[in-house]
Amino acid sequence: MRPQSLAKVDYYWNVMKIDPTSYVSKSAAIGKNVEIGPYTIVHDNVEIGDNSKIGAFCEIGLQTTNAQSPKLFIGAESNIRSHSVFYAGSSFGHNLVTGHRVTVRENIEAGSDFQIGTLCDLQGSSKFGNYVKLHSSVHIGQKSTIEDFVWMFPYVVLTNDPHPPSNHLLGVTVSRFAVIATMTTVLPGLNIGEGALVGAHSLVTKNVNANTVVAGSPAKYGGTKDILLDDKSGQAAYPWRFHFHRGYPTSLIDEWVIESQQ
Amino acid sequence: MRPQSLAKVDYYWNVMKIDPTSYVSKSAAIGKNVEIGPYTIVHDNVEIGDNSKIGAFCEIGLQTTNAQSPKLFIGAESNIRSHSVFYAGSSFGHNLVTGHRVTVRENIEAGSDFQIGTLCDLQGSSKFGNYVKLHSSVHIGQKSTIEDFVWMFPYVVLTNDPHPPSNHLLGVTVSRFAVIATMTTVLPGLNIGEGALVGAHSLVTKNVNANTVVAGSPAKYGGTKDILLDDKSGQAAYPWRFHFHRGYPTSLIDEWVIESQQ
Amino acid sequence: MRPQSLAKVDYYWNVMKIDPTSYVSKSAAIGKNVEIGPYTIVHDNVEIGDNSKIGAFCEIGLQTTNAQSPKLFIGAESNIRSHSVFYAGSSFGHNLVTGHRVTVRENIEAGSDFQIGTLCDLQGSSKFGNYVKLHSSVHIGQKSTIEDFVWMFPYVVLTNDPHPPSNHLLGVTVSRFAVIATMTTVLPGLNIGEGALVGAHSLVTKNVNANTVVAGSPAKYGGTKDILLDDKSGQAAYPWRFHFHRGYPTSLIDEWVIESQQ
Numbered sequence: 001m002r003p004q005s006l007a008k009v010d011y012y013w014n015v016m017k018i019d020p021t022s023y024v025s026k027s028a029a030i031g032k033n034v035e036i037g038p039y040t041i042v043h044d045n046v047e048i049g050d051n052s053k054i055g056a057f058c059e060i061g062l063q064t065t066n067a068q069s070p071k072l073f074i075g076a077e078s079n080i081r082s083h084s085v086f087y088a089g090s091s092f093g094h095n096l097v098t099g100h101r102v103t104v105r106e107n108i109e110a111g112s113d114f115q116i117g118t119l120c121d122l123q124g125s126s127k128f129g130n131y132v133k134l135h136s137s138v139h140i141g142q143k144s145t146i147e148d149f150v151w152m153f154p155y156v157v158l159t160n161d162p163h164p165p166s167n168h169l170l171g172v173t174v175s176r177f178a179v180i181a182t183m184t185t186v187l188p189g190l191n192i193g194e195g196a197l198v199g200a201h202s203l204v205t206k207n208v209n210a211n212t213v214v215a216g217s218p219a220k221y222g223g224t225k226d227i228l229l230d231d232k233s234g235q236a237a238y239p240w241r242f243h244f245h246r247g248y249p250t251s252l253i254d255e256w257v258i259e260s261q262q
Numbered sequence: 263m264r265p266q267s268l269a270k271v272d273y274y275w276n277v278m279k280i281d282p283t284s285y286v287s288k289s290a291a292i293g294k295n296v297e298i299g300p301y302t303i304v305h306d307n308v309e310i311g312d313n314s315k316i317g318a319f320c321e322i323g324l325q326t327t328n329a330q331s332p333k334l335f336i337g338a339e340s341n342i343r344s345h346s347v348f349y350a351g352s353s354f355g356h357n358l359v360t361g362h363r364v365t366v367r368e369n370i371e372a373g374s375d376f377q378i379g380t381l382c383d384l385q386g387s388s389k390f391g392n393y394v395k396l397h398s399s400v401h402i403g404q405k406s407t408i409e410d411f412v413w414m415f416p417y418v419v420l421t422n423d424p425h426p427p428s429n430h431l432l433g434v435t436v437s438r439f440a441v442i443a444t445m446t447t448v449l450p451g452l453n454i455g456e457g458a459l460v461g462a463h464s465l466v467t468k469n470v471n472a473n474t475v476v477a478g479s480p481a482k483y484g485g486t487k488d489i490l491l492d493d494k495s496g497q498a499a500y501p502w503r504f505h506f507h508r509g510y511p512t513s514l515i516d517e518w519v520i521e522s523q524q
Numbered sequence: 525m526r527p528q529s530l531a532k533v534d535y536y537w538n539v540m541k542i543d544p545t546s547y548v549s550k551s552a553a554i555g556k557n558v559e560i561g562p563y564t565i566v567h568d569n570v571e572i573g574d575n576s577k578i579g580a581f582c583e584i585g586l587q588t589t590n591a592q593s594p595k596l597f598i599g600a601e602s603n604i605r606s607h608s609v610f611y612a613g614s615s616f617g618h619n620l621v622t623g624h625r626v627t628v629r630e631n632i633e634a635g636s637d638f639q640i641g642t643l644c645d646l647q648g649s650s651k652f653g654n655y656v657k658l659h660s661s662v663h664i665g666q667k668s669t670i671e672d673f674v675w676m677f678p679y680v681v682l683t684n685d686p687h688p689p690s691n692h693l694l695g696v697t698v699s700r701f702a703v704i705a706t707m708t709t710v711l712p713g714l715n716i717g718e719g720a721l722v723g724a725h726s727l728v729t730k731n732v733n734a735n736t737v738v739a740g741s742p743a744k745y746g747g748t749k750d751i752l753l754d755d756k757s758g759q760a761a762y763p764w765r766f767h768f769h770r771g772y773p774t775s776l777i778d779e780w781v782i783e784s785q786q
Contacts, residue, residue: 041300103363159415159462164443165395185462203463
């Protein structure tokens with residue numbers, strides 16, 4: 001035997017794409033063709049762009065206080081997976097894609113094509129460019145600035161407090177095309193240069209120059225990025241944009257291929 | 263179109279503050295003015311103090327066996343955020359505040375003003391003093407003892423098994439006012455002394471003396487705490503209680519200010 | 525006052541063990557005596573073996589595309605705890621036990637008695653033997669192979685990309701009876717030998733020989749496993765199977781005891 005509710009759900013889902021068990025505020029602006037999964041809660045003053053999907057068990061537009069909540073804007077074509085929590089007061093460009101159980105606090109400004117992996121914890125008050133990709137369980141402290149095309153891998157932490165606990169927060173800046181490998185901590189106020197690579201399980205204690213490799217705890221200079229060769233192709237593994245293109249649009253890939261041939 | 267359920271919820275929420283989609287055991291003792299969010303489950307033998315809030319999608323008072331569950335006590339003025347799981351058989355003083363998705367196992371005794379960050383994982387059978395503050399994703403092994411005013415930052419792990427897997431667990435003790443920075447592991451049975459500071463991304467392999475700084479993997483002696491100066495003020499950054507007061511009551515702050523002037 | 529729904533739940537729960545607030549696809553094959561908790565979603569083409577329990581707020585059999593979903597098979601006597609997400613297209617032997625909020629992607633083949641701790645993140649396309657035990661927050665990259673009786677502790681990461689981001693993934697192999705302690709990262713393509721022990725907070729950059737100990741960042745040779753003595757008994761702490769038997773069947777324990785006496 002099955003609960004009676006199933007038949008009802010099939011009906012609603014097909015017709016409206018908003019599950020009847022969800023709570024959607026009457027003041028939320030829900031775009032065309034948006035899917036909202038079972039049990040999900042959409043609070044006041046949320047705007048969700050056309051063709052987006054919100055999975056089950058999410059809480060979207062959570063307020064921090066009892067005051068009028070600031071707006072949460074989720075761009076079109078986005079996909080927020082189940083059990084995720086987004087606070088009010090942030091803005092995300094189109095094609096935001098998240099894993100499950102992400103936590104996203106207030107005052108975030110993010111560009112388009114932002115990927116936030118399962119269990120990521122964004123503490124808010126940060127800026128993200130376009131095509132930023134965070135793998136699972138990345139922790140971004142407040143006041144961080146992450147530029148276009150940055151990659152961060154599981155359990156990377158961007159810190160912000162030089163003498164915890166204190167009131168003087170200094171955010172980390174990660175420049176475009178930089179890659180931070182898994183289980184790495186970046187100390188407050190540092191800059192990871194454009195196209196730099198930080199190895200796994202590192203503690204970054206100094207600024208990292210553009211197009212260099214650092215690794216270790218504390219992280220030490222390991223050469224320039226073109227010394228790393230891909231085992232399979234025998235070619236330079238970096239800049240990664242010269243050979244890794246999955247998930248980027250044709251216009252960008254064309255540009256990167258031309259750049260690689262110069 | 264919106265599901266009909268929304269109007270119903272508004273009504274219940276305003277009148278009773280217990281969402282009609284929640285499951286609340288008839289044997290639970292719910293204080294005055296307590297809010298219980300959508301879909302949350304409150305099991306048998308739970309007591310929740312006055313003016314507390316429980317967010318959506320929580321499971322409060324989960325039993326480990328089919329036996330009569332031991333009591334779970336949540337003090338007054340507490341705030342448990344969404345998707346959190348608390349097992350039966352623990353006790354928390356007033357003003358417990360949690361982030362989202364915390365997991366709290368059985369046999370915990372905690373004082374007042376305990377702060378448990380998003381994604382923290384408390385394995386149970388531990389003691390916490392008053393005003394303990396855990397940032398996100400802190401993992402506390404069984405048999406830990408955490409004294410008053412301790413701070414731990416993201417991905418700190420307190421271990422307990424010297425030769426895993428074994429049956430001889432030795433808990434860590436963290437003494438009052440100590441601070442453990444992000445991504446640090448403390449080996450079993452060690453003591454972090456009063457007011458000590460452990461730097462980020464460290465592995466603590468020996469006891470840490472009171473009011474000293476250690477850092478590294480393995481962690482090494484880095485001086486006494488008063489060698490660390492705050493960049494902005496030029497004053498000693500520690501003891502932190504001499505200058506960091508956010509979230510503490512006036513009576514404590516007054517005491518700390520007087521102490522700092524002696 | 526309590527919501528009326530509670531009484532209804534008691535009734536359904538006792539009679540059918542499938543909570544009436546859950547969504548269970550008509551095409552799912554649910555075994556005898558299976559419990560399905562409140563609000564849980566069971567998608568199409570899922571098979572759950574007899575006497576299993578699925579906790580609240582789970583999503584079981586999630587599809588990655590709109591195509592016909594491949595089968596998800598959960599063996600008998602399993603226990604999946606609340607807020608967990610399993611994708612379609614994997615198979616688990618009997619007595620699978622999970623903590624809360626595990627994320628399990630597609631294309632996993634796992635043996636029996638698999639234990640997946642709270643907040644573990646299995647990226648899919650991996651193989652697990654029998655009696656594998658993952659503590660909390662273990663992250664398993666794609667293409668990993670984990671043999672029988674392996675233990676991994678919190679925040680262990682098995683990586684797979686030598687030059688991230690790239691398309692040439694090389695999975696890690698962890699051989700039988702090996703133990704990887706907390707907060708350790710294993711670089712791509714490496715093998716952790718049978719019965720080896722990797723210490724806490726290590727970065728493994730080379731293959732680890734059978735029955736040896738390594739530790740550090742980068743991990744260095746620390747001797748053979750029998751040099752580690754248990755503090756309490758004064759006996760060798762490893763192989764752990766000679767003295768640690770909790771959770772294993774009598775037939776295995778008998779075999780291990782005989783082996784230890786030879």
